[in-house]
Amino acid sequence: MLQEEVDIGYNIFEAKQLGQRKDGNFVTRVINFIMRFSESRGEINQIDRLVTNADNGHEIDEIVLYDGYLEQANCQNKRHRFLDSGLVEFTVSRYVDGGPYDEMDVRSYFPIDGQGKIHRLCSARRFPMTEFIRLDSTDFQGCFILNIQDTVHTRNPKNAIRRQYLTSENLTYMLMEIYADDGMYPTLNTYRDTFSKKDWNLYMDADESLLPAMERHNVRVIQRQLERMKGREKEFTKEEIFEISLAG
Numbered sequence: 001m002l003q004e005e006v007d008i009g010y011n012i013f014e015a016k017q018l019g020q021r022k023d024g025n026f027v028t029r030v031i032n033f034i035m036r037f038s039e040s041r042g043e044i045n046q047i048d049r050l051v052t053n054a055d056n057g058h059e060i061d062e063i064v065l066y067d068g069y070l071e072q073a074n075c076q077n078k079r080h081r082f083l084d085s086g087l088v089e090f091t092v093s094r095y096v097d098g099g100p101y102d103e104m105d106v107r108s109y110f111p112i113d114g115q116g117k118i119h120r121l122c123s124a125r126r127f128p129m130t131e132f133i134r135l136d137s138t139d140f141q142g143c144f145i146l147n148i149q150d151t152v153h154t155r156n157p158k159n160a161i162r163r164q165y166l167t168s169e170n171l172t173y174m175l176m177e178i179y180a181d182d183g184m185y186p187t188l189n190t191y192r193d194t195f196s197k198k199d200w201n202l203y204m205d206a207d208e209s210l211l212p213a214m215e216r217h218n219v220r221v222i223q224r225q226l227e228r229m230k231g232r233e234k235e236f237t238k239e240e241i242f243e244i245s246l247a248g
Helices: 168-181 189-197 213-229 233-237
Strands: 002-006 009-023 026-037 043-054 059-068 078-082 087-094 103-111 141-149 158-165 240-243
Touching (some): 026 087, 043 087, 087 141, 168 213, 213 233
Antiparallel strands (some): 002 009, 009 026, 026 043, 043 059, 141 158
């Protein structure tokens, strides 16, 4: 930790390791940098980096996972996982253009090759986890915020809904997205236009047996979750309404 004195206090700079994994002849680390600036309201900037180092300590590669003012987010949710498949998963709550929520947990995936070089996986899916990892029911949990107009509080004209779980509507979209991304017509006709308008190439009827093994597994996990939630959605989503503070 370093600090420097300024006119109205101290600027503080901190760095800490959030986690590490040994991969062959190199080490993979997630490093968090925090900069606290002493201003009228105070600003806290955070940068998370994924770094690989050789056994002698020399850096091989690095990539920025997050750079911003996390405390502005309503979820304040940021985490990573070292997956058995060799991937690193990084999750942060942020606004997603075209997503089902105004703010939601967004996952990114980073494979690291045998030389320690870091790569970023890209997906056209709204829920890329269905493409890159084997799901279980915990993967549907998170923080999901939907802004709503507040007709009761005139002082604070905006409220929001926070959910702790994806809704059945979200899970259905996730399921249809798997079929569509593999060139199959979604099994629900209402979604055919949705994915056709995204210029996804749909050319055959849905056939689970033709999906990659991991995606067949993910389809079954989603289907089981939809069955469990039927008639008990509120138990899973744990929906709550809260006020959004609109500071001047």
